[in-house]
Amino acid sequence: KAGVTQTPRYLIKTRGQQVTLSCSPISGHRSVSWYQQTPGQGLQFLFEYFSETQRNKGNFPGRFSGRQFSNSRSEMNVSTLELGDSALYLCASSPKETQYFGPGTRLLVL
Amino acid sequence: DQQVKQNSPSLSVQEGRISILNCDYTNSMFDYFLWYKKYPAEGPTFLISISSIKDKNEDGRFTVFLNKSAKHLSLHIVPSQPGDSAVYFCAASALLGISGGSNYKLTFGKGTLLTVNP
Numbered sequence: 001k002a003g004v005t006q007t008p009r010y011l012i013k014t015r016g017q018q019v020t021l022s023c024s025p026i027s028g029h030r031s032v033s034w035y036q037q038t039p040g041q042g043l044q045f046l047f048e049y050f051s052e053t054q055r056n057k058g059n060f061p062g063r064f065s066g067r068q069f070s071n072s073r074s075e076m077n078v079s080t081l082e083l084g085d086s087a088l089y090l091c092a093s094s095p096k097e098t099q100y101f102g103p104g105t106r107l108l109v110l
Numbered sequence: 111d112q113q114v115k116q117n118s119p120s121l122s123v124q125e126g127r128i129s130i131l132n133c134d135y136t137n138s139m140f141d142y143f144l145w146y147k148k149y150p151a152e153g154p155t156f157l158i159s160i161s162s163i164k165d166k167n168e169d170g171r172f173t174v175f176l177n178k179s180a181k182h183l184s185l186h187i188v189p190s191q192p193g194d195s196a197v198y199f200c201a202a203s204a205l206l207g208i209s210g211g212s213n214y215k216l217t218f219g220k221g222t223l224l225t226v227n228p
Binding site: 004031033035042043044045048050055056058088090092094097098099100101102103104106 | 142144146151152153154155156199203205214215217221
C-alpha cells in the first residue's frame with residue numbers, strides 16, 4: 001500500500017497570509033490526525049478527523065482549522081500566519097490505535 | 111506540564127551493543143504506547159507499540175518494556191546498528207478517552223538522539 005502523502009512538501013509564506021496543506025491517508029484508514037513539530041515545543045497534536053468529523057482537538061488557536069472529505073483525504077488551514085507558525089506539519093493516518101505518518105510539509109513564514 | 115518525558119536528550123552506543131531508550135509518563139489514563147524513529151525533515155516511522163495490558167512486546171531487534179506501576183517504558187535495540195542512528199520518540203495515548211470514546215491523540219516526548227558508532 002502507498003503511504004501517507006502530503007502536499008506541498010515545502011512552502012514559504014509571509015505574515016498575514018493563509019495556507020492550506022493537504023494529506024492523503026493510507027487506503028482504508030479513516031482517521032487522520034495533524035501534528036506540528038517545532039524545535040522548542042516538539043511534536044504537538046493539532047486535531048483528528050474521523051468520518052469527516054473532528055473527533056479531537058489540541059490546544060491551538062482558532063486560526064488553525066481542518067476538514068476531512070468523504071474519501072478520508074484531509075486538509076488543514078492556517079489563517080493570518082505568524083512567524084511562530086513556521087514548523088514541520090505532519091499528517092498521520094490510522095486504521096486503529098497506531099498512527100502512520102507522512103513526510104510532512106515544511107512551512108516557513110517570513 | 112509534560113505528560114511524556116524522555117530525560118536523555120542523547121545516547122551514544124557502539125555497534126553491536128544494546129541501546130536502551132527510556133520514557134516516563136505522568137497521566138494514568140494512558141493505555142497505549144508507541145515508539146517512533148525520526149530523521150530530520152521526515153515524518154516519524156512507527157517502530158513498535160505496547161498496550162497497557164502487556165508488559166513486554168518484541169519485534170525483531172526491538173523490544174518495548176512497560177512498567178505501569180512506575181509509569182515507565184523502555185525501548186531496547188539489540189544489536190544496535192549504525193543505521194539505527196536517529197531521534198527516537200516515545201508517544202502515548204488514552205485510547206478510551208474521558209467519555210469512553212476512541213481517542214487517537216498522541217502525546218509525544220521530546221525525543222532522544224541515538225548515535226550508533228561503527
